[in-house]
Amino acid sequence: MAAMQRYSIFSLLRGALSGHRDWEPAWRAPEPKPSYDVVIVGGGGHGLATAYYLARNHGIANVAVLERGWIGGGNTGRNTTIVRSNYLLPENQRFYEHSLKLWEGLSRDLNYNVMFSPRGVINVFHTDAQRDYWLRRHNGMRYAGIDAELLTRADLARLVPALNLSPDIRHPIIGGVMQPRGGVARHDAVAWGYARAADALGVDIIQDCEVTGIDVEGGRVTRLQTSRGPIGAGRVGLAVAGHSSRLAEMAGVRLPIETHLLTATVSEPVKPFIDTVVSIAATHAYVSQTDKGEVLIGGSLDGYNSWSQRGSPARLEDILASASEYFPRVSRLRQLRHWAGVMDMSMDGSPIIAKLPVEGLAMTGGWCYGGFKATPASGWCLAWTLANDAPHTLNAPFSLERFRTGAVLDENGAGPVAWGH
Amino acid sequence: MRRQPFRAAEGGHLIDRTEPLRFDFDGHRHEGYRGDSLASGLLAAGVRIVARSFKYHRPRGVWGFGPEEPNAMVTTGVREEARPNLKATEVPLSEGLEAFGQNAWPSVSWDLGGAAGLAGGLMPAGFYYKTFMAPARWWPALYEPLIRRMAGFGPAPSAPDDAFYAKRRIHADVLVAGGGPAGVAAALAAARAGARVVLADENVRFGGDLLRAPGEIDEGDGLDWIDTAVAELEAMSHVRLLRRATVAGYYDHNLLTVAERPGGEAPAGAPAARLWFVRARDVVIAAGAHERPLLFDGNDRPGVMSASAAGGYAHAYGVLAGRNAVVAGNNDSIYRVARLLRSAGVGIAAVADTRSGGDIRDLPCRAGGTVERVLGSRRVRGVLLRRADGRAGDKGERIACDLVAVSGGWSPAVHLHAQARGSLGYNEERGLILPDRPGGANRSAGAAAGRFDLDGCLAEGWTAGVAAAASSGHERPAGEPPRSPDRSAWEAPVFWQTGGGKRFVDLQYDVTAADVDLAAREGYRSVEHVKRYTALGMGTDQGKTSGMAGLVLLSEALGRPVARTGTTTFRPPYTPVPMAAMASGLIGEGRDALRRTAADDWHEARGALFTAAGLWRRPRYYPREGMDEEEAISAEVRETRAGVGIVDVGTLGKVDIQGRDAAAFLDLLYANRMSSLKTGRGRYGLMLREDGRVFDDGVVMRLGENHFYLTTTTAHQHEAMQHIELLLQTVWPELEVYATDVTEHWFAAALAGPGSRALLGRAAPELDLSDDAFPMMAVRAATVAGLSALVFRMSFSGELSYEIAVPADQGLALWTRLLTEGREDGLTPYGTEAMGTMRIEKGHVTHAEADGRTTPDDLGLGRMVRAEGPGIGKRSLELPALRRKGRQQLVGLSVIDGEARIPPGCQVVESDDMKPAPPLGHVTSFCYSPTLGRALALALVENGRARTGQTVYIASPMIDLSMAAEIVSPVFYDAQGTRLHG
């Protein structure tokens, strides 16, 4: 394998002098081989990360990532990019904190600037019950060795001058919590960076290749049927987010996952005036401003199974109203575009990173709203699971069996209602 | 100098020359006319540099005529009033308007940021992914702030938009999007057929392309025909005409949003904008087409303009976009434009047609010629023309001019069709992306469907209108479609570009042809990758002019047909919509009503501090002179426990259950048995979710053999009803049970404390309140304080207590009469804090404990679950993890230091060193108990019941506070329940 062309300010300078004629492709566009040691289905962040860590951590480089469209075009390319590890349940805390640590070194690790920006993730609350919940959660993080801070209204006024702290609004903000190490990242770059780094280690990234069937022989996965012909596989990892249940079904496995829509929207870009990420408990909206200047707003699910990637305008009105209420200045902007992603909603709101009841088949999925931040650790854990044919302790709790035994990881206490999480 | 040096002496059907208006641009005063857009006003005034570009700060002028404008972005207003990112082509001129060019400091004509252009070589597409990585700590400290400084187009808003915005939700048989010839013909046909029609166009005036250039319809002037048709439509009561109204989004089941900015002649006090939600049976998409650019070196210079726009400024506004023009293009429209410009007084220096041939003796033609390069650095000073076939030895021809009007052909506005998930097809021969199979009940017509001749547009519009009306059952209208002699179709099958130099594709994001090429070479081969890698098409114009260019360049770079490249996804809105319009009506109480109990006015008058309980507000406590919050709450508790208190419990959910199978149903609904209740008696009940977790609790009262009354928690009023109906309608439809939500009908107040019996005795003299006649958990109908009431004997506080329910309209009367009656008893109104304190002292659970993860056994309520018989959620209790040892269990925590107070959100841990370690559990509820003189908490603790007697720590590391506490029974007070009897 040829060494990867390094990116740096010097390479840019050299590029400028040569009219940028010498840049190599960030990843190749190979024809699929007849078979691979491991095939990853899904070229989102998770699939690409899995391939990268398989090659880097486990020395398994005879790997293909099959993507039915273009890499990063799924939820990786349509999310609100919030990265944090401020979870309630210890199992989730450990996992997401591992992920956050990987984020912190990711740009250098991949030699690709994913613009991870630890600008702080703030949750504001409005009632005593919410306060108790958020403080408990953040105190719990401290015991898990994760950074967490309490914010008074004065702190909020200082950190987020655009935030509406008036006591006269419908659900006034009484305080907040912050994870300072949390932040955002440039979503597309995450897919591209992993792809480039995985490719450099020998992984074949194959786009426009839809998996249409999974052949199982004697209880073991042997081959994938794809739109570009059959591809043999020693092991298979599924990382297809909203499509998890479809792919698992191809191998005869049912999953406690439903597919639901989540909308996000951006304003026209303006100069920076929101420097952190703020989540608003009362109205379920989260707001940040990208490095290009758009105000980026997300909300809650449309609330019914859907694969359409088109959100309901009712939900849109809702999230824009809450963004405008809590960031009144946003009302002066105009909405530029909105879109939706198909979410893999698990029945307890926590992920599944596990071997499936077919030999050689494992998956990562069930990410609900929160899988972007999980990208590094999800890939790391699935790679481990595939390489060792057994889960790492970090992902052992995220099994499929927990839904059979009742040992669910119900982060929100919403019960087995996929759209309730 | 004349005030409007570039205004022609006559012409301009959109302006009113009798009404001059003054406006400021970048601090300079100019004059225009009513009816002008800011763009036409600026052009008339001779302002050519209107903005600076995003990345390289290159000077930019007006390119287009309407929403497709990529360049001329301005901010209107100053400071709080500033509105960024408006397209000058869409801003109507008004008296005193203040506008500023964007992306420049101090101004667009002298922009220091222009230096960025010098470093341009370092900033190819995606350059930031390749650098700024080391050292890591410089990213947040240096690199990112630098990038953020460059971010955005306009200034950040510094104040909210306080204007009034309106919304309207309507239904229509036919919505026609776009009011050009096709749209007006469609609306006319559908309306004459009797259909309810909405016709929306984004311009001030209907006419579409006819606004920009004259045409002939039915043997007269085209615009006159439009006006007559519009007048006919206006007179029909089943037609609604929306001007300055953009069809923004096309959603499921034919719901479309239309953003109307009345402005113009709208009456004073009219909303700043109105957002329509139109549910249409059928939609005619007659949105026209966008003119394409040509790519050549310097095609972004101020003075290079869409040809139809240049013609349009002359025709619609009487404005000359230059004095001396070169018109260049690859289709016949350039001749129409050249003549239009010439008749308005613009000199035509050359007309360069990339094709050979043409009949144009009256014009200085350069058949087979095209623009190679623009001369002039801040604005167009001339062009270098060359032969389009690139014949060797051609040195080219320099032509001086100040306007280059270009037409690269037309791209149908397929946006709405695509938003509706219609498929698109690429017509190789015509070089057009066209609507294919529609994705909803809609049809495209006219230029939006690739029909470019006026006669064809009219015919197609008419046919579409007839068909759209037919889908709501309306018959073909009488009359014939309008006709035009104009059958010219300006086909331009080739996407035109010349090689070399700085050729801009996306003017807004400064994406050049070289950037697209670089992306393709670097492996970003999907059109979606190119968009995201270069930002092509991601600006406020959403690629209306750049999209097609991007596709062609990418396809060429990869050597594959355009059809295989495909387009990026079209998403709403078609043009940006004010956030305030989307949000209007849904802020504050408009979104979440504030629910008030019947006694709310009293609480407010009494100065209660309120707390939120779902949408309700409830008194938290009643402040007292000279006491702080804790003291006031403690006083409420003490006075209740020692005497008598009253609390408003009107917010609890209440359900009336009747029917032959009512009792049997309640046995299924609750984990404990209800069918054994005797009439006139009640029981505390536990509802589970199917997964075995506690869902809700409340009291069930049996009012008659087949009649029950039950309460739910405040939070679950609606969920509980929905749950009940689900079970009745889908799981056990054979049961005859009627459930009615009566929450709103009843107000309720609880009297609590040893003095409650005496007080109630006086208020309800006929009622025998002895323990025998009216035992615990009994219900009686009675007259209380002169009002017919239901009285329940039950207790949340642990004291002798009665809940009295009356119809809500008499709730305030009950409340005030009891308070009057209770004056001699020292009756104390108490709020949710005192109520919470007393319930914690008694170890009663609420949602803080039943948090959706806990089972009855976790909460110490395992015995309530009856052993036998089916019931919702019971089966799940048998799952291994719910029976597992070591689950968290509800315990009491008694703080050892009597002076200590528990802060919110504490964890329960084994050591007080605050070092990372897995907590044993967490505090669910806490209070200072005036009764016991110490702080108490309820907590869920691993294996908690077995730890009774152990000392643990209640800790909040975020505020560095911890305190020792003993694990005790959650019932801190009166474990025997003797106080229930007074």
Next chain:
Amino acid sequence: MADDATEARRSALAGLDLGSRAGGAGGVLLGEGPAQESFVLRGPAADTAFAQAVEEVLGAGLPLEPGEVREVCEDALLIRLGPDEWRLMAPLSDDGRLAARVASGLAGGPGALVNVSSASTIIAVTGEHAADLLATGTGIDLDPAAFPPGRAVRTHIGNAQALVQRRAEDAFDLHVPRSYARSFWEWLEERGREFDAAVAL
């Protein structure tokens, strides 16, 4: 203090002091309608015993069209709101007599009657722009052809669920849950700015 319910009654809008807000005629008028007796009547429409029992007491058959409003005896109305649900409304002066008769008529058979008289506040919206004002906050088709005068529907408007009774093309009675009434009124007033809404007494 043993005065009766009549004196004790209080509107959910009392705190707004509508009297002080009354204004001249605008494009739409808002007012509070008189309180009424109101009962939820449940039962199987297809069950003849149930239908007859109701008809016997009310002197008119059950309305069977969705949203149909039928005048029954003694100025009372019966509205069909669901497959097995009707709303019985009578003037306050009836004082529960009619309901008591219905209840005893139903005794022993299927069906149920539940008093919800206090559960809603009635807000009258009238005037040229009455339908337009409602259309700012509800998705139902308010065209008289789709929703003719004399019909009633339950739907969601603005921030509340409402039973909307159309009295005339430009006159609606909105029955909104009592605890929502004030917020809902304020929402109507705010949205009504567009139509110059005024308060009618």
Next chain:
Amino acid sequence: MLLIPCPFCGARDETEFAYGGDAGVERPTDPEAATDEAWTDYLCFHDNPKGPHRELWFHRDGCRRWLEVERDTWTHELGAVRLSRP
């Protein structure tokens, strides 16, 4: 925003309804006799097709009936809609 034709009320916006999920889920008639697997199938393992889906919707703001709706989860096209209990 879906427009759901309620068999009783007529076509209404999705916002008047509450969603109830897969209508094909059968509650075991005798839960106590059901295996853990059968019971948790009912609880957690539901159909999630990309295409036709039979699902429950509660007409909360209308007739307060639970409806069974056939809807394509990809196109959102609706098929038959009926009252869950006529």
